[in-house]
Amino acid sequence: xxxxxxxxxxxxxxxxxxxxxxxxxxxxxxxxxxxxxxxxxxxxxxxxxxxxxxxxxxxxxxxxxxxxxxxxxxxxxxxxxxxxxxxxxxxxxxxxxxxxxxxxxxxxxxxxxxxxxxxxxxxxxxxxxxxxxxxxxxxxxxxxxxxxxxxxxxxxxxxxxxxxxxxxxxxxxxxxxxxxxxxxxxxxxxxxxxxxxxxxxxxxxxxxxxxxxxxxxxxxxxxxxxxxxxxxxxxxxxxxxxxxxxxxxxxxxxxxxxxxxxxxxxxxxxxxxxxxxxxxxxxxxxxxxxxxx
Amino acid sequence: xxxxxxxxxxxxxxxxxxxxxxxxxxxxxxxxxxxxxxxxxxxxxxxxxxxxxxxxxxxxxxxxxxxxxxxxxxxxxxxxxxxxxxxxxxxxxxxxxxxxxxxxxxxxxxxxxxxxxxxxxxxxxxxxxxxxxxxxxxxxxxxxxxxxxxxxxxxxxxxxxxxxxxxxxxxxxxxxxxxxxxxxxxxxxxxxxxxxxxxxxxxxxxxxxxxxxxxxxxxxxxxxxxxxxxxxxxxxxxxxxxxxxxxxxxxxxxxxxxxxxxxxxxxxxxxxxxxxxxxxxxxxxxxxxxxxxxxxxxxxxxxxxxxxxxxxxxxxxxxxxxxxxxxxxxxxxxxxxxxxxxxxxxxxxxxxxxxxxxxxxxxxxxxxxxxxxxxxxxxxxxxxxxxxxxxxxxxxxxxxxxxxxxxxxxxxxxxxxxxxxxxxxxxxxxxxxxxxxxxxxxxx
Numbered sequence: 001x002x003x004x005x006x007x008x009x010x011x012x013x014x015x016x017x018x019x020x021x022x023x024x025x026x027x028x029x030x031x032x033x034x035x036x037x038x039x040x041x042x043x044x045x046x047x048x049x050x051x052x053x054x055x056x057x058x059x060x061x062x063x064x065x066x067x068x069x070x071x072x073x074x075x076x077x078x079x080x081x082x083x084x085x086x087x088x089x090x091x092x093x094x095x096x097x098x099x100x101x102x103x104x105x106x107x108x109x110x111x112x113x114x115x116x117x118x119x120x121x122x123x124x125x126x127x128x129x130x131x132x133x134x135x136x137x138x139x140x141x142x143x144x145x146x147x148x149x150x151x152x153x154x155x156x157x158x159x160x161x162x163x164x165x166x167x168x169x170x171x172x173x174x175x176x177x178x179x180x181x182x183x184x185x186x187x188x189x190x191x192x193x194x195x196x197x198x199x200x201x202x203x204x205x206x207x208x209x210x211x212x213x214x215x216x217x218x219x220x221x222x223x224x225x226x227x228x229x230x231x232x233x234x235x236x237x238x239x240x241x242x243x244x245x246x247x248x249x250x251x252x253x254x255x256x257x258x259x260x261x262x263x264x265x266x267x268x269x270x271x272x273x274x275x276x277x278x279x280x281x282x283x284x285x286x287x288x289x290x291x292x293x
Numbered sequence: 294x295x296x297x298x299x300x301x302x303x304x305x306x307x308x309x310x311x312x313x314x315x316x317x318x319x320x321x322x323x324x325x326x327x328x329x330x331x332x333x334x335x336x337x338x339x340x341x342x343x344x345x346x347x348x349x350x351x352x353x354x355x356x357x358x359x360x361x362x363x364x365x366x367x368x369x370x371x372x373x374x375x376x377x378x379x380x381x382x383x384x385x386x387x388x389x390x391x392x393x394x395x396x397x398x399x400x401x402x403x404x405x406x407x408x409x410x411x412x413x414x415x416x417x418x419x420x421x422x423x424x425x426x427x428x429x430x431x432x433x434x435x436x437x438x439x440x441x442x443x444x445x446x447x448x449x450x451x452x453x454x455x456x457x458x459x460x461x462x463x464x465x466x467x468x469x470x471x472x473x474x475x476x477x478x479x480x481x482x483x484x485x486x487x488x489x490x491x492x493x494x495x496x497x498x499x500x501x502x503x504x505x506x507x508x509x510x511x512x513x514x515x516x517x518x519x520x521x522x523x524x525x526x527x528x529x530x531x532x533x534x535x536x537x538x539x540x541x542x543x544x545x546x547x548x549x550x551x552x553x554x555x556x557x558x559x560x561x562x563x564x565x566x567x568x569x570x571x572x573x574x575x576x577x578x579x580x581x582x583x584x585x586x587x588x589x590x591x592x593x594x595x596x597x598x599x600x601x602x603x604x605x606x607x608x609x610x611x612x613x614x615x616x617x618x619x620x621x622x623x624x625x626x627x628x629x630x631x632x633x634x635x636x637x638x639x640x641x642x643x644x645x646x647x648x649x650x651x652x653x654x655x656x657x658x659x660x661x662x663x664x665x666x667x668x669x670x671x672x673x674x675x676x677x678x679x680x681x682x683x684x685x686x687x688x689x690x691x692x693x694x695x696x697x698x699x700x701x702x703x704x705x706x707x708x709x710x711x712x713x714x715x716x717x718x719x720x721x722x723x724x725x726x727x728x729x730x731x732x733x734x735x736x737x
Contacts, residue, residue: 044397046401048399049736051735150550151709241709254695254698257370260694
């Protein structure tokens, strides 16, 4: 039997889809197309002189060591932030799911950081770890470590990784918790009666049942680390020192907005767009198969 | 005073009423509006509004409307975006870094010297301080933009700290400065003896001018966009960075970031010797709880001709292209108003920015401002220390905002000990030259 709704004419389905398609076109395809077109141009900031240079912008990018550095930084930054944001929030959600006294307060406090804008999150962390004013920075120095994110690449990268992870944990926590609460208690109790240990119950029952949530969050977190962490980096390190925290999206901003080099900036955003499309496609193709709905 | 204020208020009210009636009566009666986009926040933003209000009250044909557009970079980008969309303001405040970009945008801008001649306003380029206008003029001396707020680098000194460390005199040379910083380091200032804000502006751009060293060919770019960076070939620049890297190890010198984010280290007392902009004065007055003074930037005594003169930073006002003749007339009148000695002297005394005309400088002297505030005159004296040379008129490099970032990236590696200073400076010059060539391609 046919389960889908079948429209008799062609007009009605198109009319119903039109608003959604129009929004997608105006806010996605059109600007994306503009970026691709711009990436073939060499233009001064005012747009007075424009020259069509084919792939010059791309050629220049791939001969620039700073671009490869940005790719490396992004890879390190993205994998650490996505992994730790997911792992930590899962751990916290599992703990919060147990009946504890004060669980309400615990949950509320964990969800709060989600309301903080990325730039503000960055500034908050900077207040604590700014080498000459930060309170925690002073403590680190007392312990004998020469903490200085303005000069030491490792310190700067660690600081933005921690800030970006902290910012994302709330959101992940919220969804993991909702996922955990929708798992029927009877399944877990049955396993407990059969003598399965706590960790065995988690890995064989809870985790597979959480996989749709985890998969969704993995996708969302990758998009987050690639694009939304920009505000944190801008507030904390401005991409420095020595490019140690310049991720691909930060470089797009810096070269285009601050530097007025629109051609290169457009070329970079085109490449970034391809990378993220590729990663998302891989996720849907290979990881989604392992997800149990 | 009170009655004066109420009279002005009444006049302004009458003006508003007249404007309202005029707008009802039709456009022929309307005042010509002049849009002025600026990047001055806080108290300086209020001062801009005051200047505009005073000008508007002084006549009735034109009305200057100032609008705050965010940071320097944001304001410039807003102006560029508005131009691309066909709605540029009449006057745009642009930081010195954007000078080459603005200058190259023929058609987007109206050179100030041309504007003044066409509008028939009295305009004598010689009445302005040459050290300032040189930065914004062509090789022939034609003024392209109006130097509104200019500052220069000076050394800020915490006198109490020097006393505590047993340094009896404010150091004048770099060797003396490092020696004083070492004493300060041993006297408890172990996080930072000496530091500088604006790492590239201070240690490459100002440093070259102050020691009469060529930073880039073609008079540092003032004489042509085909300029090539050469500062990495100067043994003195290399030696300076070797010193900075050496003293960074023990924090006798300590890095304070690419812009002025580290300035608080001076006012908090953490860093007693600090080279940064003379416009830092307002903050120091408000926050420093110790005796302080300013001094000339340090120099290397074995450099021939040093100290030369320092160059400026800050911003200038660019007049945008494509406006009508009556609008340009109003802009010209406003620039004439801004050049008045009393307006200039007031702006200088309130903000710590340099006075731009000789007359304003003389007026501030006559008013006894420098007797009460000797720290405020150091910047002017340093700027005009000697007549500028090819190497100290200023610099004009395309894409300078990006180039400064690249320089800073390389310097950070040298200070962190990851590269030798020579290798870092070579890379800084190479990467900068690539950007300069790219900029040159977009300019026809």
